[in-house]
Amino acid sequence: MRAIKNLSPEEIKQLRYLAFQQGSGILQKRSQCILYSYYGLSARELMELFNVDRRSIYNWMDRWEEGGIQALKDKPGRGVKPRLSLECQEQVERIKQAFSLYPNNMHLALKYVNSSLTQPISRDTLRRFVKRLETGKV
Structure with missing residues (x-):
């Protein structure tokens, strides 16, 4: 069983802010997941709570361990690219x-x-x- 361990008080504060105060829906989910994992919820419980696959939970944990809060955010450039541009x-x-x-x-x-x-x-x-x-x- 994987779990997030050793969060600093500052990290907990930042995650709580993102999870319950502001941010996009997916960033809120990811922040809550990291917090709940730290508080002892299993991957299975997190899967059911957030209605995602086990791989997603582990990806969020990996991203957290690699880069903290910045790594939980979506990277730019996702989604369908526009076929027409005002700049062209x-x-x-x-x-x-x-x-x-x-x-x-x-x-x-x-x-x-x-x-x-x-x-x-x-x-x-x-x-x-x-x-x-x-x-x-x-």
Whole structure:
């Protein structure tokens, strides 16, 4: 049975703060898991409490032992990468050109945009991107 041992009073204070005061849901879960393990809950009890696999519990413990609180946080760059970017002027110009050529026909504008992309986008993706483009939100 694995368990977290030897937490300093400062670490306990930080984990309690993250677990019960603020933070994202997953960081709260991970912080609570480390605390509960320190207080004596078994991996099986933690699995049931947090509704995760044993491997997840052990990964959280490994991460804690390797890097403390910083290691419990998600690393940047996770998730699906956007296919369109406001920073890519080529894409922005292509989309503006598509809507100037086909102002009232989303289907043809989409076809025009997709002809220059390596991975085609959906109508909804184009619609959301145009909305962001109009409002200037990044």
